[in-house]
Amino acid sequence: MREAAQRRINLIGILSVRCPHCGAPAAQLCRTPKGGVVRTLHGARRALAGLHDPKEYALQDDYYRPDNDEPSLHDDPRRVLNDDLVDRTEQASREHEVRERAKAAARAQRARREWWLNSSMREETVLSVQCPSCGAGSGEACRDGGKPLRRRHVERVDHAMDNSIAPDSPWGSGH
Structure with missing residues (x-):
């Protein structure tokens, strides 16, 4: 029902x-x-x-x-x-545009992250920052419920990336 x-x-x-x-x-x-x-x-x-x-x-x-x-x-x-x-087409059109912009921003952020990760060895850079998602400190692996993860949280990668990209780079922190 x-x-x-x-x-x-x-x-x-x-x-x-x-x-x-x-x-x-x-x-x-x-x-x-x-x-x-x-x-x-x-x-x-x-x-x-x-x-x-x-x-x-x-x-x-x-x-x-x-x-x-x-x-x-x-x-x-x-x-x-x-x-x-x-x-309510006008209202729905505005909401649709907001959703589409958010999707485009997410795609751009994924591309930016991919470029950054592939441009050089980044493991040390990522490990040097504290993970905003799980709180893992510098040099520690990210965790999920106390269990170490093989990969880093996306938020940690983004944080490391934002702190290492030069502002005048084409992928500067204007995300």
Whole structure:
């Protein structure tokens, strides 16, 4: 029962934004290139809403569901979901942009870390700083619940990297 309620909430979130893929306005189902209504909710619309599931316009997520659990494609989604499905595309677009910027920043940080680690032997540099994650001191291995780890925490590598890169380097600490 809780899963069906969450599915309904997610459907409301997805159907409250305009589909960037097919242009279907909020409160309307996605369309085919020829204009036909489809049960599948486009990935671009789900991404804009910040929701990965459900991928279909159905009220239950059960492979053995009776046919009456899938609302008709011709019924008004506002009536089926008992929600006004107010268009929140602008707000969702701003939130989507923030999520995408965070993903891009994370990718840039991973690339920066990879460049730094591969540019020279860095084990001593990493071991010379205290780990912000587990508190391991200089010269000590990082730990997880008291057990030594083979690898260093990412936070420790980033801390060592930030302290060793020259500010005028192309990968300076402006992350």
